[in-house]
Amino acid sequence: MIAALLLAAQVAVIQPAVITVRGQNGEAKIAVAEKLSGPAIRLSALSSVVPVAIDSLGGGRYRIMLAGIEFFVADQAPFMEVGDRVVPLATAPFIDGGDLFLPLQVLTEQLPRAASDRLSYNVAKAELLVLTAPVAGPTAALAVPSRSRPASPPAPSAKRTTRHTGKRRVVVDAGHGGPDNGMSGPLRGGSFRVYEKHITLAVSKRLAAILRSRGVDVVMTRTTDTLIALSDRGRIANQRNGDVFVSIHVNAANQRWPRPEAARGFETYFLAEAKTEDARRVERMENESVRFETEVTAARDDPLSFIMNDMAQNEHLRESSELASMIQASLGAMHPGPNRGVKQAGFRVLVTAFMPAVLVEIGFGTNIDEARFLTQPQRQHEIAVAVAEATMSYLEHYERRVGLAGR
Ligand SMILES: [Zn+2]
Known part of the structure; x- marks a missing residue:
């Protein structure tokens, strides 16, 4: 656009x-x-x-x-x-x-x-x-x-020690919150109702706990049911010097699809121009959160800072796409839904983060089976483990490569 x-x-x-x-x-x-x-x-x-x-x-x-x-x-x-x-x-x-x-x-x-x-x-x-x-x-x-x-x-070992004593830091972003419920579902679910903001927070908290247990420093953009502006989520990530930004979301089917209630599966996005109509749908949906934000918040994003952010993020495209692939592979080992692949779209929440950044749609809340799956604590834990494992491998892989590059 x-x-x-x-x-x-x-x-x-x-x-x-x-x-x-x-x-x-x-x-x-x-x-x-x-x-x-x-x-x-x-x-x-x-x-x-x-x-x-x-x-x-x-x-x-x-x-x-x-x-x-x-x-x-x-x-x-x-x-x-x-x-x-x-x-x-x-x-x-x-x-x-x-x-x-x-x-x-x-x-x-x-x-x-x-x-x-x-x-x-x-x-x-x-x-x-x-x-x-x-x-x-x-x-x-x-x-x-x-x-x-x-x-x-x-003395490369000395150099490497320095790098490793610097604790890795992952920013975990639970999508939506407060007045912004995110998606709700499932379609044809009767009285059974789920809200995206609750699922994202539950999974994000587990993800944070697992990463911490593995020695990673974690910053969460929110830990309660509260609204954080999309641009502030990235800003939090930058201020806290994150190495990686992972945003957790729940998908919703397009009502115009032939059988929207049947759509299932998981996909991971990294920031770029939306490539397909389906990616544009998810981009529009997730960027909707902006309407819950105040004008004051919006006004702080002057055009120049947006350009600079966009540039800074571009450096991380390859890294982000690699992290996205690893998360998809890891989720694929435990998720009952189809692997919908790595996709790209222009998420505002990713634009402001100066680091490799991905947005994971962990399943469709519009599908009744996946809505149940996404609300079970044991399943939430397994999703968090899958995302944490991918993130850990990414960090290790990345550090190895940087070590090699410096030789
Ligand atoms: Zn969302």
């Missing part, structure tokens, strides 16, 4: 030929290198205005201190490590003419996000503002003089 418009705006907004870096030593205009892979910045060009130290760790890995912020990248690997988080990048850092180039987004998005107290990027002005001078504190004390280390491999 508005995707084409967004794309045009992105091209205009985020591909400056030059960015201004304003630091403690004045300001500098830094040329953006237009590479085939995308816009990139020669890191050493920043050193006239911002303190930059580049440490070669061997094996193509680099430790960088920029304005007192420490992060790690590797040549040709589309990831960066900052704090104890591994962040996927749209393109990979690379070496050209002996110089390290970073994707532009490292400066315009990832570092400002990781250290918002020190860096801020103004999209309209294409200006990176270094807010405070780096202080001689604990971070600075960690700095190792450039090239003072031997060019041997960088």
